[in-house]
Amino acid sequence: MRTVLFTICLMLLLSGCSEISQTSEEKTVKEIGEKELIVTFLDVDQGDATLLQTKDSTVLIDAGRHDRDEVVSLLKEAGVTEIDLFVELTHMRDHIGQVAQVLAEFPVAEVWMSGDDHTTRTFERAIQAIADSVADYYEPRAGEEFEIGSLTIEVINPTELTGDFHEGAIGLRMVHGEIAWLFMADIEKEIELELVDNGVNLQADVIKLGHHGSSTSSEEAFLRKVDPMYAVYSAGADNEYGHPHREVIERIDRLNLEWYGTDLHGSIQMISDGSSISIHTENNQQSALNEDVPSDSCININEASIDELTMIVHIGEERAQQLIDMRPITNLNELTDINGIGDGRLSEIIEEELACLKN
Template structure:
């Protein structure tokens, strides 16, 4: 199969248009680049590998490590710093491949930190561009470290040592970040894992219509276990033995959604999740696999009460949980607020989508939000 090539400078110039303050112009040479990950038959040698679904709260990060490969799929939240320490704890010295399934900050949030901490051979991203500082930082660090960059598409397959990767999404970009999520099947020996990022029902249907080979023993649930994904017909085609979701404890989105869990239970599919089990590790010899989990400690009610009792929540320094105590600030708005920092005063919260004068008045009346 021919390699798909493209101009990295095309992506950089889009970012320059979105961010007038960026200083990327002139630092990229307009030369074609393509994936350096090999295509071909898998190695005959199979020994133990492990797949780590890392507990990063309301985000995604999965580490695949084996005798001759190290791959990171997504890199956690932009307001956390837990991915690099975890990789170091596992003895990771380099990464053959880092995949950012799509440009939302709960998936590429610490990708820049990962690249700065470890030698990375290649980065894959969907090709969609975003108007956030997180996305800007990731693009900058890829360029500054001269990392090979690639945008995989349906039908491509790659070999990283004894790990085989088949790309099942996207076929092309539509501008919808979820639709453009990189979907892939990672195969080690006879064990297959399906990743779909935040792909939703429409994208799942398109994969089914294209008759993508998505059957896998292990399925990382789409969009953190949301009911907008993980349809019955899609699950029936994947036919997983276990499903794993990544979500934060008591997150404001309600992930994983009850109807998805009920659906999985009715289909006799075992379910594990980072909000309940912490980091989930699957160990395999390429034929069979085992699962290691540890029960996660419940949220400390005393700490929650401490947050609630605070007289003032500084919107420039507050954590995600603290921001959500401000009226009209849910999980999505809290993420956007953090991206837009710093604020000169509380009145500037109207920069956050969905906060108009009426909601701003409610926030001011509540008296929780402040700028110190």
């Protein structure tokens, strides 16, 4: 069994530019070259799962939704037989939904999670599956750096746990040759701006946008610091949350970024030799948000589950439970009765246009 080598060091600045080419075609399984990295953003509907493969290592980031079962078959189609590192960036059920199936099907050397606790059945099943496996377990923290095969993995978040799952989500910067990749999980704009203010090395050629392209993430100042050439989001077609949010797409368009989404392009495969990237997609789509986001794409706070409520900015599991205990709610202004929700945070909840009241 391969092991993940662990070192702690200062983050390194990358220099130089990369010439990047692209094509659009159906994804095909191919033999991995000696110097290649294949990154596949798997189409798992309104969930997350990303596969990174080199000649000498396999890394899986997240495992799709709890109410679907495609991850194992997609990994087999990609030629996966074992996994060196399995990272769950956040405890949300659209990221950890199929952890148990993956661990049951493939030998896994090491599993990473943030260390945040959760009480959902999906989380409990995932934890039990990890405990029942032979995989090593680790909780990474910002500032740590790891090497696995030809990949360097820099942890940019969290520094510490606060009990807020978005704040505690794992953020990773992956480096392969001269190309860097940034994975932002469900990290929201407050943490993004902290990373910018703290001088963390965020430069990346490809960014996996936070929170499915939600307006709670991908602040312009943050994106300018990352300075990517490509942006990718994972979302289900016609999803009820309206992801990706129009303002995020407009923002990345203003920054002249080439972008891809699994709702439009299906699984997105990027193949890098360490200095260039070629892009292959299942579906040949060139633009998104051709129609307005439907007005009913919101979370009804009088009916939503705890997991659904935690999709709302500033609403963690504890606040979600307080909200449920307050039902029925007749006006969004009543959310200021929740501990930690003041006028400022209420304004941001309303501006997000995700929380709503329905009869």
